[in-house]
Amino acid sequence: MSKSYVTTTVETKTTTEVVVDEPRIPIQKWGSDHWSTFAYVETLCVDHGGMPDIRRMRCDQDLHPQFSHAGCDSGKKYPTRYKGGELADHDDWSCMDDCELVGLVENKGTGLHRVYKLTALGKLVAGQLRSHKMNGGNFASFTPTI
Numbered sequence: 789m790s791k792s793y794v795t796t797t798v799e800t801k802t803t804t805e806v807v808v809d810e811p812r813i814p815i816q817k818w819g820s821d822h823w824s825t826f827a828y829v830e831t832l833c834v835d836h837g838g839m840p841d842i843r844r845m846r847c848d849q850d851l852h853p854q855f856s857h858a859g860c861d862s863g864k865k866y867p868t869r870y871k872g873g874e875l876a877d878h879d880d881w882s883c884m885d886d887c888e889l890v891g892l893v894e895n896k897g898t899g900l901h902r903v904y905k906l907t908a909l910g911k912l913v914a915g916q917l918r919s920h921k922m923n924g925g926n927f928a929s930f931t932p933t934i
Contacts, residue, residue, distance in 0.1 A: 812875065815890050816931055819870040823917060823927040825883040829893060829904050830914045838904040846880040854900050855881055909934065
């Protein structure tokens with residue numbers, strides 16, 4: 789099973805070691821899959837209490853068997869597209885893990901029953917994304933200014 793993040797060790801003046809989890813794809817390189825998933829969850833936060841419908845999420849059942857559904861049992865895998873390429877072993881749930889790691893959302897539910905809430909930063913970025921889309925941009929070309 790592949791992690792959707794990398795662990796970095798950082799030395800500081802007050803401690804010898806701090807472990808920081810970072811997304812495998814930096815936010816500046818996120819493409820259509822990250823941003824369309826984030827936009828979907830933002831809509832859920834506004835209209836549906838923040839709970840995703842697993843049937844609408846791209847799921848790799850090897851990565852996230854707890855979210856497996858009829859649409860992902862064909863054995864086909866779809867990589868995450870980002871600016872500069874594709875990442876295998878990364879699905880929409882991994883994209884949301886990345887959103888959580890960079891502080892755009894919080895999971896207020898559990899690991900099995902996720903319920904998302906946008907953070908203040910998430911609301912700011914969601915507004916920028918909506919503005920970008922209203923001005924004719926697409927998910928793949930969006931880069932937030934944070």
